[in-house]
Amino acid sequence: MGLNSIFQYFVPKDKKFFPLFEQAGANLIEMAKLLQETVYSTDAAKRLELNKQIEDLEHKGDNITHQIHLELGKNFITPFDREDIHALASSLDDVADFIHGAANRMELYKVHTPSQPMKEITDLIVEATEHVAKALNELKDLKNIRNITDSCVRINSVENKADYIFDKAVAELFEYEKDAITLIKNKEVLSAMEDATDKCEDVANVLESILVKNA
Incomplete structure (x- = not known):
């Protein structure tokens, strides 16, 4: 038996990590689109239901992350560095x-009444999660490095746009909003939205690290 055959013997045949990462990516897109629908909806009851669906999907994401960690504990050989698998799972979470x-x-x-900047950043969250999912779907054979790199570049571009919109929106809040409580509420929501795009950039950074190590 050749060395390569011996190596293949120990590699998990079911390759469970990649389907789990793909599930996590698809889950993020669904969450982002529900958030987008929430921001654009004027129906209070509908928005409450959408929020519940987002919460359910967040729990689903937690379960996927837990499954990835379980697989790390069960498998001696992993598709790439254990630290990178852990970092990728954590950043997606x-x-x-x-x-x-x-x-x-x-x-x-x-x-x-979500503001226009909130709507714009939410649109960018959807775009960023779509690029994240696309990169994760390419991860299983690492042959399409250019596609993964392109997705990472696009994620970084989206995050930069979200930063600009956030900074401009907060500046306008401080300049024009006279009610302090309303200002704080809007800033907190905008901050969470912008942080979501930051976390997508963290995913891109982990993916780029994986590419460098496996080039």
Whole structure:
């Protein structure tokens, strides 16, 4: 038996990590689109239901993260560094947490009329999660490095746009909003939304690290 055959013998045949990462990516897109629907909806009851769906998907994301950690404990050989698998799972979980956090803050703080910047950043969250999912779907064979790199570049671009919108929106809040409580509420929601795009950039950074190590 050749060395390569011996190596293949120990590699998990079911390759469970990749389907789990793909599930996590798809889950993020669904969460982001529900947040987008929440921000654009004027129906209070509908928004409450959408928030509940986002919460359920956040729990689903937690379960996926838990499954990835279980697989790390069960498998001696992994597709790439164990530390990178852990970092990727954690960064994906962070994205889900902040999407849920944004929806939760809107509900808790009774932000019933989301601002235009909130809508714009939410649109960017959807775009960022789509690029994240696309990169994760390419991860299983690492042959399409250019596609993964392109997704990472696009995620970084989206995050930069979200930063600009956030900074401009907060500056305008301080300049024009006279009610301090309303200002704080809006800033907190905007911050959670912008943090979600930051966490997508963290995913891109982990993916780029994986590419460098496996080039």
